[in-house]
């Protein structure tokens with residue numbers, strides 16, 4: 320599995336498992352199967368209410384902690400210093416571990432000064448409870464503010480990114496600031512399967528549409544965390560690392576973007 324070096328100095332696998340909406344037995348089974356298939360990056364969040372299921376699956380899999388990369392996120396309404404620390408301690412407990420590889424601010428919140436949030440992150444890094452700090456759903460303006468609010472290097476910005484929302488400017492900005500982009504909803508929550516162009520490219524390559532989309536993202540050095548629950552999907556997504564797109568195929572996919580954002584909660588502060 321290819322790894323990407325983060326600004327913190329730690330490395331992250333380029334393909335992982337997203338777990339939003341997976342809970343209970345379904346979550347336990349998907350994570351267990353994923354670990355069995357060779358996934359080593361798991362993405363969760365306090366708000367997904369599944370950290371305990373993931374912790375159980377990890378423990379029962381017997382995987383070495385050092386072979387695993389765990390990402391979790393603190394909720395946007397709980398970004399005061401103490402709240403950040405309390406949530407992280409609870410995540411550590413639920414995930415049955417003594418460190419989080421990557422802790423993200425789930426969404427920016429203009430009502431809580433970023434300095435307060437990062438004070439919590441800085442303490443957690445100092446105590447070695449968190450290895451890398453990052454952000455999610457941050458626009459360029461939010462990142463500029465974040466950079467002024469902490470001494471920590473921001474390792475990752477996790478954002479919605481798929482062929483229907485090719486965030487080129489944000490990607491360039493992150494690349495220029497040594498912030499790795501992690502694509503969430505990389506399959507557009509299923510929307511990619513309806514694209515005639517993607518279907519054509521997939522047929523030409525003898526691959527699945529999902530694999531073409533993930534290969535397009537991987538080629539841009541983006542980390543991907545597709546959510547999958549069936550064995551077939553889990554395996555196909557992991558195998559996307561074997562697919563190589565030509566410059567032409569990739570630029571055809573670049574041109575799909577309709578600037579279509581799927582995840583638009585009421586609290587989001589996007590500039591578009």
Ligand SMILES: NC(=O)c1ccc[n+]([C@@H]2O[C@H](COP(=O)([O-])OP(=O)(O)OC[C@H]3O[C@@H](n4cnc5c(N)ncnc54)[C@H](OP(=O)(O)O)[C@@H]3O)[C@@H](O)[C@H]2O)c1
Pocket residue numbers: 336337338339340362363425455456477478502503504505506507508509527529530544545546547548549551552553555556582
């Ligand atoms: N930071 C944030 O605010 C944020 C927001 C949204 C998501 N995320 C993260 O990103 C992860 C992924 O995003 P997402 O869950 O929104 O959507 P997604 O990964 O784009 O799509 C998931 C859907 O695609 C299906 N699928 C997966 N692999 C497939 C394959 N090979 N062939 C056909 N269908 C396939 C899944 O079906 P099955 O389940 O049936 O396999 C599921 O219905 C989340 O789980 C979460 O960890 C973060």
